[in-house]
Amino acid sequence: MARGQALGLVGPGGAGKSIALRMLAGLVEPTSGRVTIGGDAARTRQARRRIGYLAQGAPLDDDMRVTPYLRTLCRLRGVAPALRQARIDAALDRCGLGDCRHEVIRRLPADLRRRVGLAQAVVHEPDALLLDEPGSDAELIAALGRERAVVLSGDAVAGVSGVCGRVLVLDAGRVVADETPEVLRARLRVEVLVVVRGDAAAAERHVRDVAGVSAVAVEALDGGEHRLTVTGDRDDLQDAIARAVVAHGLGLRELSSRQAPPDGAG
Incomplete structure (x- = not known):
């Protein structure tokens, strides 16, 4: 991969x-x-200094303050002492963390913690970024990857399409598709029909929050039940919808799925 290219991994x-x-x-x-x-070779020190890696869940040293944490990583990654503060300032500025530089990491809200994870991945000016489900801030990730090669993972095509021009679909360790996001979205579109009992507005809100969901339609039924038609682009969408409904205490009455018609059909 060359600088400026971004590859998505989904599955x-x-x-x-x-x-x-x-x-x-x-x-x-x-x-x-x-x-x-x-x-x-990827395991050599030379290769590792060219990589910025963010593990799933953005594990950080929660007891440190943001600037000392980034300074420690600069030292471990071989950034010259004279360059460290400038690199830290640049990473904080790019990630919108200038007002948080003196904060203890564990006290930051989840969205800013994820940004600290991104800042540590770029603070040493790597050639490539490896980001394991880094969150939904596609605009920031695209900006950070503009002059780097990026490999980005996500649950669904929708989660990586804002950044990646090419997507690999993985299943049990094998590549089962290698396409543009547009082609994959058309191929993988699924409709899940779910009947719930309870607050329809809450059900719609929680279902829309599921990664990969692109549309939700709600229809009132008899007896206080509602049918939600949920469209998305992940192959486990039905299971994800069921988990979201049950986790929020809504009554799950019926659940089924089918291949969604192409856009504009029907």
Whole structure:
């Protein structure tokens, strides 16, 4: 991959997205073949300094303040002492964290913690970014990756399409599709029909929050029940919708799915 290119990895849980990124980051040895970054084996120090990696869940040193945390990572990644403060200031500015530089990381809200995760990934000015489900801030991620190669994982095509021009769909460690986001969205569109009992507005809100959902239509039925027609582009959409409904205490009455018609059809 060249600078400015972005590749998305999507698939159900256990498909191999995280392990693929860990291999690229030099944290796991592949069972066959080899991984190189700029011509160097991924597990070498030279390769690791070219990579900015954000693990799933954005694990951070919660007890540190933001600036000392980034300074420590600069030191560990070989940034010259004279350059460290400028690199930290640039990372904080790009990630919109200028007002948080003196805050203890654990006290930050979830969205700003994710941004600290992105800041640590770019603070040493790497050539490539490896981001494992970094959140929904596509505009920021696209900006950070403008002059870098980016590999980004997500639950669904919709979660990576704002950044990536090419997407690999993984299943059980295998690539089952390699297409543009537009082609995959058309191919993977699914409709889930779910009948719930309870607050229709709450049901719609919680279903819309599920990754990969692109549209929700609500129809009132008899007996205080409602049918939601949910359109999305992930192959486990039915299971994800069921989990969202049950987790929020809504009564799940019926659940089924079907291939959605193409846009403009029907």
